[in-house]
Every structure is written in C-alpha cells, then in structure tokens.
Amino acid sequence: MYDMAGSEIICHLLQQQGIRTVAGIPGGANLPLYDAIAQCTSIRHVLARHEQGAGFIAQGLARINRRPEVCLATSGPGATNLITAVADAKLDSVPLVCITGQVPGRMIGTDAFQEVDTYGISIPITKHNFLVRSAEELLKVIPAAFRIAASGRPGPVLVDVPKDVQTERVRFSRWPAPGRPTAPPHNDAQQREAAVTLIRQSDHPVLCLGGGIISANAAETARQFAEKIGAPTTHTLMGIGSLPSDHPLCIGMLGMHGAKFTNKILQQCDLLIAVGMRFDDRATGKVTQFCPQAKIVHIDIDPSELDKIKQAHAGIVGDATEVLADLTERIPQQEHSAWLATTAQLRRDHPLEMPGLDDVCSPYGLIRQVAKSVDDDAIITTDVGQHQMWVAQAFPIVGRRRFLTSGGLGTMGFGLPVAIGAALAQPERTVVAFCGDGSLMMNIQELVTAVEQNVNVKIVVMDNNALGLVHQQQDLFYDGRHFASEFQKSVDFSMIARGFGMPACDLGTAADPHRTLRQSLDRRGPCLIRVPIDLCRQVFPMVPPGAANKDQIGERRHVAAIA
Amino acid sequence: MSQPSPDTARPRNQQTRAVLELIVRNHPGVMAHVCGLFSRRAYNVEGIVCMPIDEGSTSRIWMLVNEDDRLDQMTRQILKLEDVSEVRRHGSDHPVFRRLRK
Numbered sequence: 001m002y003d004m005a006g007s008e009i010i011c012h013l014l015q016q017q018g019i020r021t022v023a024g025i026p027g028g029a030n031l032p033l034y035d036a037i038a039q040c041t042s043i044r045h046v047l048a049r050h051e052q053g054a055g056f057i058a059q060g061l062a063r064i065n066r067r068p069e070v071c072l073a074t075s076g077p078g079a080t081n082l083i084t085a086v087a088d089a090k091l092d093s094v095p096l097v098c099i100t101g102q103v104p105g106r107m108i109g110t111d112a113f114q115e116v117d118t119y120g121i122s123i124p125i126t127k128h129n130f131l132v133r134s135a136e137e138l139l140k141v142i143p144a145a146f147r148i149a150a151s152g153r154p155g156p157v158l159v160d161v162p163k164d165v166q167t168e169r170v171r172f173s174r175w176p177a178p179g180r181p182t183a184p185p186h187n188d189a190q191q192r193e194a195a196v197t198l199i200r201q202s203d204h205p206v207l208c209l210g211g212g213i214i215s216a217n218a219a220e221t222a223r224q225f226a227e228k229i230g231a232p233t234t235h236t237l238m239g240i241g242s243l244p245s246d247h248p249l250c251i252g253m254l255g256m257h258g259a260k261f262t263n264k265i266l267q268q269c270d271l272l273i274a275v276g277m278r279f280d281d282r283a284t285g286k287v288t289q290f291c292p293q294a295k296i297v298h299i300d301i302d303p304s305e306l307d308k309i310k311q312a313h314a315g316i317v318g319d320a321t322e323v324l325a326d327l328t329e330r331i332p333q334q335e336h337s338a339w340l341a342t343t344a345q346l347r348r349d350h351p352l353e354m355p356g357l358d359d360v361c362s363p364y365g366l367i368r369q370v371a372k373s374v375d376d377d378a379i380i381t382t383d384v385g386q387h388q389m390w391v392a393q394a395f396p397i398v399g400r401r402r403f404l405t406s407g408g409l410g411t412m413g414f415g416l417p418v419a420i421g422a423a424l425a426q427p428e429r430t431v432v433a434f435c436g437d438g439s440l441m442m443n444i445q446e447l448v449t450a451v452e453q454n455v456n457v458k459i460v461v462m463d464n465n466a467l468g469l470v471h472q473q474q475d476l477f478y479d480g481r482h483f484a485s486e487f488q489k490s491v492d493f494s495m496i497a498r499g500f501g502m503p504a505c506d507l508g509t510a511a512d513p514h515r516t517l518r519q520s521l522d523r524r525g526p527c528l529i530r531v532p533i534d535l536c537r538q539v540f541p542m543v544p545p546g547a548a549n550k551d552q553i554g555e556r557r558h559v560a561a562i563a
Numbered sequence: 564m565s566q567p568s569p570d571t572a573r574p575r576n577q578q579t580r581a582v583l584e585l586i587v588r589n590h591p592g593v594m595a596h597v598c599g600l601f602s603r604r605a606y607n608v609e610g611i612v613c614m615p616i617d618e619g620s621t622s623r624i625w626m627l628v629n630e631d632d633r634l635d636q637m638t639r640q641i642l643k644l645e646d647v648s649e650v651r652r653h654g655s656d657h658p659v660f661r662r663l664r665k
Contacts, residue, residue, distance in 0.1 A: 123599050128645040148645060304639035
C-alpha cells in the first residue's frame with residue numbers, strides 16, 4: 001500500500017513516463033509540486049524566466065524527441081503566460097503535457113489571488129484538458145494526459161491541479177501503467193486501392209509532404225515512396241526536412257514564399273498526393289485556384305483533415321509511415337521522364353533568386369555561410385518573419401539536420417526557447433536559432449536561461465531594426481505607408497547578450513566577418529551573433545495575401561515599385 | 564441561442580435543420596468543450612438538451628443545428644473530443660425538440 005501526496009504522485013508518474021527534463025517557473029499555487037520535484041533526483045528542472053519560455057523549451061524537447069514533454073506554471077498569470085506556447089503546440093501538433101497550479105478547490109470561483117479559469121481558457125487551444133478534483137484522480141489523469149498528447153495527431157494537454165490536490169494524501173495499492181499512444185487506425189482498404197489506381201493513372205503527379213512526415217518520423221519511408229512513384233516532391237513549411245533539399249526529386253517549399261517554379265509545377269500537376277499536410281492557406285494561396293487540374297490523394301492521421309479544405313478523390317486515415325510503406329509495396333515502379341523534364345525546365349526558367357550570396361551581411365549570404373559552417377546533424381530553429389522565410393527557402397536541410405519553426409500560429413519569440421529545448425534534448429549537436437530583432441525581443445529574457453544551462457545554442461540575430469515582414473507588406477500593399485514597423489531606437493544586442501553573461505559578436509563591425517562567424521559557431525556553448533541586415537532586403541517571391549499562388553510577385557516588380 | 568421558430572424544419576432562411584445526438588462522459592467541462600466547437604466557428608446552436616444516462620456516468624446531448632455544408636466537418640470535430648464517444652445525426656423532426664416546443 002502506498003500513502004502519498006498528490007504532488008509526489010505527479011512526480012512519480014512523470015518519472016514513470018520517462019520524463020528527465022521539465023521546464024517551468026514556481027509560484028504560490030504549484031509550490032507543493034516544486035517541493036516534490038526538488039526531492040526527485042532523476043528529473044532536471046530548467047528554470048525559465050517567463051512561462052512562455054518554459055512552454056517553448058518543452059516544445060523544443062518534444063519536437064526533437066517526438067514524445068510528450070512537460071512544462072510547469074503556477075496559477076493565474078503563470079497559466080496565462082503559458083497560453084501562447086500551448087496554442088502554438090496545438091496548431092503545429094506538438095505533444096506537450098502542461099501542468100498548472102490552481103488555487104485550492106474551496107476557493108475556485110471566488111476570484112481568489114492569482115485565480116484564473118485556466119480550464120476554460122485552455123479548452124480551445126489544447127487537444128484536451130483536465131481540472132483535477134482529487135489526488136486519487138491524478139492516478140488516472142496523468143497517464144491519460146500522456147496517452148492523449150501522443151496518440152493519433154499529437155497535441156498539447158493541460159492538467160490544472162489545485163493546491164489542495166497537490167497536498168492531499170491518498171492511499172492506493174498499485175501504480176497505473178504509463179500512458180502510451182494508442183495504435184493508429186488501419187483500414188480504408190478501398191481508399192488505398194483508389195489511391196493506387198490514381199497514382200498509376202497519373203502522368204503529372206506531385207507529392208507534397210507536410211509536418212506529419214516529421215512528427216511520424218516517416219522521412220525515410222517518404223523518400224522510398226517518392227522514388228517509387230517517380231514524382232517531383234514539394235513540402236510545406238512544417239514539412240521541411242521530410243525529403244533532403246539535395247534529393248533530385250525535391251522541388252522545395254510551396255506556397256506564399258515558395259520558389260516560382262515550385263508553384264508553377266503544382267499548377268500543372270494532374271495528381272497531388274498530400275501526406276501529413278492540412279492545406280493551410282499560406283501553402284495553398286487562394287484555394288479554388290490551387291492545383292486546379294489535379295485529383296487529390298490525401299493521407300492524414302486526423303480524419304477531420306480529409307475534405308476540410310480540399311475534397312479528396314482518395315482519402316486515407318492512418319500513420320504516414322505505415323500507409324506510405326503499404327502504398328510503396330503495392331505500386332510498381334513509375335517512370336515520368338517527360339514530366340520530370342518539364343519540371344526541370346520550369347526550375348531553370350523560374351529559379352529561386354538569391355541575391356547577395358557572397359555577402360555574409362545579406363540574408364542569403366549569411367544563411368548559406370552558416371549552413372556551410374555547421375555539421376549535417378545541426379538543428380535549426382527560427383523566429384517568425386522575413387528571416388524565417390529566407391531560412392526556409394535557402395538553408396539546406398540535409399543529412400540528420402532538423403528544422404524547427406512556428407508554422408501554424410506564427411509565434412515571434414519561438415526561436416530562442418525552442419533552441420534551448422532542442423539543445424537540452426541533444427546536447428552534442430549544434431543548435432542555431434535564426435532570429436529577427438523584433439522576434440528576439442519577445443522572449444529575450446531566455447538568453448540567461450541558455451547561459452545557465454550552458455546549452456550549445458548559437459543565436460543569429462538578423463537585425464534590421466524593424467518588423468521586417470510588416471514593413472514589407474506595408475511597402476507592397478499599403479502604398480509604402482510604413483507605420484509602427486520601424487523601431488525608433490536601435491538596441492545593442494551584443495551588449496545585451498553580454499549583460500546576460502553570454503559571449504557575443506557583431507558581424508557588422510568585425511574585421512573578418514567570415515572568420516568571426518565560423519569561430520563563434522565552432523566554439524561550444526551559447527553565443528549571440530548579431531548581423532546587420534538592410535531593411536530594403538525583402539522576401540521574394542511572394543503571393544499577396546488572399547491571392548492565388550500563380551499570381552506570385554517576383555523581385556523585379558518590387559525593384560520597379562521601389563524606384 | 565435563439566428561440567426555435569414554429570416550423571423548425573423550414574426556418575425563415577429556408578435552411579433545413581438537423582439534430583445531433585451525442586453520447587458524452589458526464590463531467591463539468593464537457594458542455595463547454597462541445598459548445599466551444601460551435602461558438603468559435605460562429606455556428607449557431609438553435610436548441611440543446613442534455614440528460615444523464617447510465618446512472619450518471621455518461622450523458623446524452625441533443626443539439627438542434629442548421630444543416631449547412633459545415634455540418635459534416637462539425638461532426639468530425641465533435642468526434643475528436645476526448646469526452647465524446649458517439650455522434651449520430653437525425654432529421655429535424657426528432658421527437659426531443661418537437662415535444663419541447665409545446
């Protein structure tokens with residue numbers, strides 16, 4: 001017979017789930033839990049400086065480890081600060097278990113100090129949530145939270161635990177089994193048959209890989225499938241890394257900032273095989289004009305994604321690895337030499353233009369230089385904005401490299417804390433966080449967390465002293481009326497980093513910027529690299545919001561507009 | 564929630580209606596989960612009835628909703644809720660709301 005407090009039960013169940021690192025911030029309503037964690041030697045606690053940072057550190061761990069990871073916050077502002085990171089995890093299908101403290105049960109609903117309706121607030125941004133009403137319930141709820149977070153399409157689960165539940169003692173005879181993902185559905189025999197027929201009949205197929213390939217760890221299976229069906233293969237922002245950038249069938253990222261040839265190839269395809277992607281508006285542009293001639297084979301683990309945006313001619317619900325392996329087996333080798341010749345010609349005629357490749361203080365030059373200087377197992381994170389799109393376009397994700405970005409929610413401030421989490425998950429790898437100056441300011445307090453944890457994170461700040469993508473849109477679509485997008489004061493990021501105890505360098509003032517960059521990347525431990533970027537550098541091509549992908553604006557028209 | 568019009572099958576805007584029948588786990592948060600799916604999509608719930616079954620461990624919810632082209636997606640979203648075990652779709656003449664109108 002066990003006799004334990006709720007907080008000790010949580011701690012034990014986390015250990016049982018294999019949790020080794022948790023990120024969070026203590027406060028009044030979760031102090032009993034923190035007291036229990038303090039006694040527990042096998043769990044490393046990472047003290048963030050803002051709960052959003054803690055949420056994103058857990059995301060970094062979860063995206064790299066592909067399993068639920070844990071963040072902690074106290075009640076009230078602790079919980080509300082966590083919300084953005086949780087919503088981000090929901091939209092990008094990242095498994096998290098968030099444990100928040102709550103005021104004691106008898107005080108719930110009285111507007112007690114630091115009381116907020118965490119349960120109510122978190123309903124629309126979690127996969128599921130719990131308000132725990134007794135210590136005994138924890139024995140069911142904690143394993144359930146891990147099971148739900150990891151099953152099917154992954155997502156965040158929030159468990160709100162009142163302080164008196166954390167301190168309540170309960171007697172019980174045995175521990176529950178750890179929560180494990182349930183088996184993915186395996187059926188749709190007819191739909192699979194229909195998909196095989198459509199693929200065999202197609203002359204101009206395109207394969208599109210989404211974030212589902214990454215989270216299902218299905219990249220290798222996807223490569224075999226792509227080669228078997230001989231189809232040019234694009235990917236979404238979240239699908240970066242699902243097929244190596246240097247693979248002959250890879251045609252790069254589609255959508256708003258995809259290369260022109262990529263979108264043109266999609267325009268001409270007669271079959272789109274979409275796997276683990278959800279036809280997001282940034283990927284499809286105006287959806288009625290997306291792949292206008294194509295039939296659709298849609299494979300996803302979430303049944304509600306099928307027919308949500310695009311009606312599928314064959315819709316298969318299942319795990320990407322299993323479905324793709326099955327289809328690869330059933331389909332004889334396909335040859336599309338004429339189609340591949342057409343796509344190769346489109347690539348030559350409408351390539352991705354990358355001006356300034358030889359200038360390390362210009363976007364593409366910097367990104368390619370960093371790519372040359374890091375190993376084939378580096379982890380790349382980004383914030384949100386122009387720099388994110390430049391990196392998505394130009395950083396080759398090859399070998400064991402990983403690319404972590406905020407795709408669905410588009411959260412500025414994502415890059416640094418997620419990089420910390422990724423580095424904690426894989427301490428031997430180099431993690432590069434590409435940040436904009438606007439984005440970095442949104443979670444800059446986590447610089448000190450990186451120093452404290454001594455993680456191997458390199459923060460590359462592409463500093464144009466502006467909200468660049470906003471500035472660009474005002475330039476292009478609001479007749480150049482730039483408002484609230486240029487900062488009045490410029491910030492000395494190197495000095496700020498040093499203030500947090502982090503080494504820093506500035507490529508703008510370095511005598512030999514290439515050498516300085518390489519040295520900073522090679523030296524182990526955290527480091528900030530500030531790079532001045534001219535505000536006139538813009539991201540092209542670009543599909544105007546709401547327009548069709550075929551109506552992409554290119555660099556030339558922009559130059560004309562500026563002049 | 565608006566008042567059901569006298570003729571639920573043919574309201575003013577000529578829209579047909581449907582009744583969804585859900586089997587859910589009975590606990591304080593389940594109604595918020597279900598209704599939230601509708602409210603965040605600006606999808607009006609015209610009528611709602613909920614009663615416990617199976618000695619209170621589960622409940623049955625009947626919802627009267629407009630039958631527009633989003634209803635299929637709504638049903639799939641409801642099925643994704645952890646606390647919902649079953650969703651059935653009926654015509655608007657389901658007796659539960661017919662009796663309530665009297």
